[in-house]
Amino acid sequence: MTLARMQVMHGVEVPIEARRDIVKYLADTQGLAPEESAGQRALIERRLNRVESFDHPTYQEMCARCHTGGRAQLQRRAEGEWEYLVHFHVGQFQTMEYQSMARDRDWFGIALNEIAPWLAETQSLESESWDAWQQAKHHDPEGDWQLWGYWPGEGSFYADVSVTSGEDQDAYTLTLDGAFTDGRELEGDGQAIVYTGYEWRANLTLNGRDFKQVLDFSQEEPTGRIFDNHDDALGMQVTMLPQEAGEAELVASLPASLKAGERHRLVLLGHGLDEGEIYLGDQVALHEVVERSSHRLVMDVEVDRELTPGWLPVTVGESRGDELLAGYQRVDRLKVSPELGVARIGNENTPSVSGVFSAIGYTQVGDETLSLGQVPVRWSVAPWDDIAEQDEDVKFAGVMDAATGIFSPAGAGPNPQRQYNANSVGNLRVKAAVEGQPEVQDESQLIVTVQRWNNPPLR
C-alpha cells in the first residue's frame, strides 16, 4: 500500500515486475511472523461486518473511525516512525483534524503524545517472533491438496488442488478439479505467490469467474478465503488439507447434517478413506458410493423418516467421526449472521458491496444443542423501523434473493423518486425462515449505505 501510494500520490514510476519484486523483498525481509498477523486474518482476508475492539481507551475514535484499527495492528515501527505516520495523516489529509471525533479534541497532540507511544510499545519494530520465523522451516505448498468451503449462492464444494512450482521464487501455479455437493462440476486454475514464507496470494478462476485467494500457509492445514475482488462480501472461507497423510482420519462432512426422510449426496473428507466398511448408523441407507479415494468419499444416502435425532456414528474402516454429522427431524433454532451487515450501493466506478447472510440451524437433543450447519431457509427483508417504513427503504435499497440470502444493493447516486433526493440507502430487517418450518425464524439488521471512495486492500 505504501508503494501504491508513492505511485498514485507522488508519481513514482515503477514497472509492474519491479513493483512485485519490491513488495516481495520487503515482505520477506521486513514482514510479520504468523503470530503477528494471526489476530488480523479477517482483515487480510477482507471479511466484512466485524466489530473490532482494542485495549486502548481512544484508539478506536482516534484511528479506527476512518479505517480498521487492524490496519495499524499489521504494522511494526519504532516510535519515530509511528510519529511520522501521525504527521503523514495530518499532512496528507488536511481536513482530517476537522472531522467528527477529531474537531472536538486536540487530535494531532493526542495522536503524537498518546497513540504513537502506545503503538511503539505494543507494536515495536523488533520482535522475537519475527526473529524466530526467519529461522523456521516453512511449509512447501507444492503437491496435491484438497480444498473445501461454502460458496454463497452456490453451495458447499470440494476440489482436488494441484500446486506446482513456477519459474519465479515462491511462485506457483495451481489447478482445481472438484464439484459442489449437488454434483455440479467445479473447475479452476490460478497463479500464486507466497510472501514472507506463508502468505499465499493467488488469482483464481473458478467456473469462469475471477477471484482472489488468501491462505495462511504457516499451518499444516492452510485456511483462508476466496473472494470477489470487486465485491469483497462475496467470498468463501476455505480449508486445504494435504491429500497424503500418515494416519487415517475423518476431517469434515459436507453437509454437516442430514434431515430425516431426505436423500442426497454426502461427502466425507479426510485420509485413508479408500479402505474399510462404510457405516453411517442404522438409520442412514447407503445407496451408492459415487466416488472413493483415500482422501474423499462421495455417497448417495437416504435418511430414515423415523430417524432418532443426534450425532450419526460415521465410520469408515478404522476411522470414526463422532461429532461430524448430525441427524435431525426438525430445526429448533435458527441463527442468522452477521447480526449487523453493511451493504453499499454502487455503480461501474465504485462497484456495489452485497449483503451476504447465512443461517445456521440447531436442533435440541436432550441437554445437547447440535449445530446443523447451514439449513435451507427463505429470505426476505422488511423495514427496520418506522423511519425505514416511511422512507420505503425496502422498495428502494435493493433486492434480497429469497433462496440465497444475498442482497443486491440498488444503484448509487441521488434518487429523484425519494424524499430529499436521497440515495437508495436503507435500514432493513433481514428475515430467514426455515423451509417447511416457517415458524422457526431469525433476523438481523442490514444497513445499505453509500459507496466507499477509498478502497485500499487493507481497509
Added chain:
Amino acid sequence: MKRLNMTAVGLLALSIQPLVSDEAGADEVREYLVTMTKPNQLHLIDPEVQEIVRSCDVNGDVFGPGTIQLSPDNLTAYVIHNRWEEVVGVDLTNCEEVFRAHGGRGNIRAKSIASLAVSPDGSQVYVVWDRVKMGLDHYQVLEPQLAVYETDAGLLAEPVRTYPAPRQVTIMDADMDGDLYLAGADIYRMDPDTGDIETVIPNRNWDRPEFSGPDSLAIWANGEVTREFLRPYTSAKLKDGNPVSYHWGISRVDLDSGETENKEIGPMEFIVFSMVSDPDDPDTIYGAYTQLSHFDAEKNEIVKVLDLDHTYYSINISHDGETIYVGGASADIVIYDTDFNRLGQIRMPGDMSTSTLKVARF
C-alpha cells in the same frame, strides 16, 4: 482570466443585465447573491429576478472549498480556491482578477480550511494556512500561520506579516475595530497588527459541567448582513455525567460592538450545517441542511421546520430580514420568506458544494 463566461447561462445573464440596470436605475443599490460552483465559477446572482447576472471563471481548475468573503464595499469577492491552496480576489463588476495569494512555498504545502477574512477598511486580507513540510520520505506538520496580505499586492501576493495560529481553525471574520475572530477549539480574538491572541468564548475549554463538550462543523462565515460571527454547536445536557437531552447552541460575536455570547437556542432534533439570524432580531435564528428551521433563541425552542427538497449547506438572509436564501451542496438556490413560503429557485450551472452563499449590496 476569461472576463465573461459564454455558457448558455452566461449569455442569458448578459442579455438580461441591461434590463436589470434599467429597471433598477443607475444609482439604486441592489442586493445580490455571490457563490461558487464546481469547478471554478464565481457567480453574481440577482435574487429578485432569480437570474445569474455574471459568471466569472476563476483561474485554477480544482474546486475547493469556495469559501467567500466580501470587501467592505462588496465589489470584490475573495475566495479560497484550487485545492484550498489559494486565495483569489475577483472584481464582481467585471470578473477581473485583482488579487491572488498562494499559501505554499517550496516544499511546504498550505491549505486553508475556510479561514478567510477582510479588514474593515478593505486594505488587508487574512488567511489561516494549515501547513505541512513535504520531505522526500516523510512529512512534517508545521504550526498553522495567520498570514496578513495587502489587498493591493496583486496576483503574486506575499504576506506582509505572519503569526502563529492555533490548530483546527475554520471560519474567521473581522470586527469594526479590525480585530479578528477565529473559530477553533474556542473562539479566539487576534490583533492582526501584533498577532496577540486571546480566548473570548471558551468552547472545548468551557467550564459547564452540566453540558458535554460541544461539537461544531462551521465552514460558512455568513454574517455580513447581520454583522455577526456565529458558530453553531451541538451539546448534550448531562445528568450524573450521562446525556439526558441534546441541544443546538451558538457562539456569537457582534462584529459592530465586539460583544460575545454563548447559549443554547433549541433542541437538537435534526442536523443544521449553517445558521444566520434575523438582522433586526438576533434571537430569531434560521438554519439549513435537509430542513429549513427557525429557532427562537430567547425561548430556547424550535418555532418552525420545513423539509427541503434535498440537502443544502449554506444559509443567508436579505438586508431587510424578509428573505431567506439557501444554497450550497447541490446546483440550486432556493428562496423563502420568513414564514417559509417558497419564493423561488435559481438553477446553477454546477454544484455549489461547500461554497459560502454571500449577500452583497452595491
